[in-house]
Amino acid sequence: MGKPIGVIDSGVGGLTVARELMRQLPKEKFIYLGDTLRCPYGPRPKDQVKEFTWQMVHYLMRRDIKMLIIACNTATAYTLNELQSVLPIPVIGVIEPGARAAIKSSRNKRIGVIGTEGTIKSQAYPEALKAIDHSMRVNGLACPPFVPMVENGILEGPEAEEIVSSTLLPLKEMNHIDTLILGCTHYPLIKDLVQKEMGSHINVISSGEETASETSLILAYHNVLEQGDSTPVHEFYTTGDMEKFRLVANRWFEEPIQVLKLIELEQFEKTAK
Amino acid sequence: MGKPIGVIDSGVGGLTVARELMRQLPKEKFIYLGDTLRCPYGPRPKDQVKEFTWQMVHYLMRRDIKMLIIACNTATAYTLNELQSVLPIPVIGVIEPGARAAIKSSRNKRIGVIGTEGTIKSQAYPEALKAIDHSMRVNGLACPPFVPMVENGILEGPEAEEIVSSTLLPLKEMNHIDTLILGCTHYPLIKDLVQKEMGSHINVISSGEETASETSLILAYHNVLEQGDSTPVHEFYTTGDMEKFRLVANRWFEEPIQVLKLIELEQFEKTAK
Known part of the structure; x- marks a missing residue:
């Protein structure tokens, strides 16, 4: 070994x-x-x-x-x-791999990023994306309820669905992203819920993968x-x-x-x- | 610059x-x-x-x-x-990037590879896959009609569909792959046809991407x-x-x-x- x-x-x-x-x-x-x-x-x-x-x-x-x-x-x-x-x-x-995968995936160059307040405020993902392609348009959304929800083991069911749905609402209303980066390592555990909420036309990227x-x-x-x-x-x-x-x-x-x-x-x- | x-x-x-x-x-x-x-x-x-x-x-x-x-x-x-x-x-x-993407994508570790006779015979993809994970099961299929078809600009329509369908038949019948590598640089041009023929449950990977x-x-x-x-x-x-x-x-x-x-x-x- x-x-x-x-x-x-x-x-x-x-x-x-x-x-x-x-x-x-x-x-x-x-x-x-x-x-x-x-x-x-x-x-x-x-x-x-x-x-x-x-x-x-x-x-x-x-x-x-x-x-x-x-x-x-x-x-x-x-x-x-x-x-x-x-x-x-x-x-x-974990940031650049997610950014590169989003660039590979996106056809309309409009990318959403969800993460903690700190990650969204840091602009780390928009910076990584624009460093490679400055025509990328990036919409960030902080999702504070997700980490406690995941750590408490609420990964499916009506309560989880309701939290995911209401938290993601601003992103759904915002505009026509075709790719969404899960910019927090907790989020892959609710990837299916996020995918269902955003719709099958959105490619949801897990930075960990x-x-x-x-x-x-x-x-x-x-x-x-x-x-x-x-x-x-x-x-x-x-x-x-x-x-x-x-x-x-x-x-x-x-x-x-x-x-x-x-x-x-x-x-x-x-x-x- | x-x-x-x-x-x-x-x-x-x-x-x-x-x-x-x-x-x-x-x-x-x-x-x-x-x-x-x-x-x-x-x-x-x-x-x-x-x-x-x-x-x-x-x-x-x-x-x-x-x-x-x-x-x-x-x-x-x-x-x-x-x-x-x-x-x-x-x-x-172009071989290892396709192999790594297939490993990332596959959940059942059964991967199909299509390519020219030479590429399939060389076993380059199975070797690259097994070097990382020797439990991978790989089915290769040579698709000689695809390169001339693509170079002649036959990228859609009934003729293209018929060629893709009959060529891929052995792979469809073989077994339950969940990921297919396009192991030839011409094939991304007929990716949609291949995807349609194989079904939406198969993740089709383009080595170029x-x-x-x-x-x-x-x-x-x-x-x-x-x-x-x-x-x-x-x-x-x-x-x-x-x-x-x-x-x-x-x-x-x-x-x-x-x-x-x-x-x-x-x-x-x-x-x-």
Whole structure:
């Protein structure tokens, strides 16, 4: 078995990215680190997000990872460029893969993005889209009710449908997008509801799926795809409550997650530079 | 304007890849080289395909390209690894992007691939798929009538429908794929016909679309995305009959291709090492 791949997130949301990584790269071993203790990162100042992210990165670098995935929109927006230029391994975030997939998908160049208040305010998706094609027209909509709904396990039924429907109303009324980016790692869990609400003519893009596919390309590009055929045993770490993390994780994954250890915040601080 | 991107193909088929590249990367300038004089590459011995491909590569390297796209399945199968290890610029082919997109798309891990006799015989797609996930089950089908049909401009109507229907019959009868890779650069022009014949439950993947999206990632990854906002003027070269090339190209592109120069074979030979 070769080197593992590190996945960091502010909490549990990035597990949807990890799930896609495990599906699309079944030979690879992943080490997931969710900073549930200090979640969410969205409302925190930039310097603090950078500090917390670096603490996780330092831990994973000691584990000799071959690649790093930032499975958190806020951390991607604040740290991707720095990590890419400083770390000796490939680093990718979740924003650009979603943006590239939207450009591939859209025929009328009108794209919707839904996410947390922080992600929408940051303009990270419009900037990523316009950097490639400045004729893109992007409509962002913050959907604050979605994260608590998903974390409470409300993934289907009348209550979920009602929340999704009323939250997405401004986007439906706005104009004629043909592509919608799920710009928050929690949202893939309600993708079917969003798809139903927006209509089958809208291509709904899950950043996690695209991030996993781009990870596959980068590994191949650097000739570091896992060659063996042993079954990888993944590791999932949380900085917060283990039971709560395990509960959400096992609700989201098809198979129960076997390994789930706690890393104390102090350990982070010891490994920080 | 920064450096251009080179696209090579054995003939006109790669124009579908070029079209996608131009759509998804509207700021980038492309130089396309189609070796129509010596097309098709499929039946030729490996050493000859490598020789012809290198001749095109030498020409483009003199034009100071920043990246090379091999928009030809045969040339990709025979030369990608060598070009990737020798050239000082990023190189990608059309096979792996299609394979990665199929892995992303498939839920039941049963994938169909259609292509020329040469591509299907080469097992390039099954190998690329199984290298990432060896539980993939792949059914290949050679579709010899499709290339002449497309080059003759028969892209819709009863004749085209009949050819597509009867050619795809073995694949429809075979088993329960949920994803079909168009493993030939000509086929995106009959994607709608193939989709209709296979049914809406099958995700039909066009390698060109995926190759363009992966090109976008590699350019971003190396920080060489075009920054300016001048409109690029692309260049299209053929080694064979200019009028014939222009005829096919203008039938395929929404806007007529303005620049189209002939490069004599002798010029190739002069630039070969």
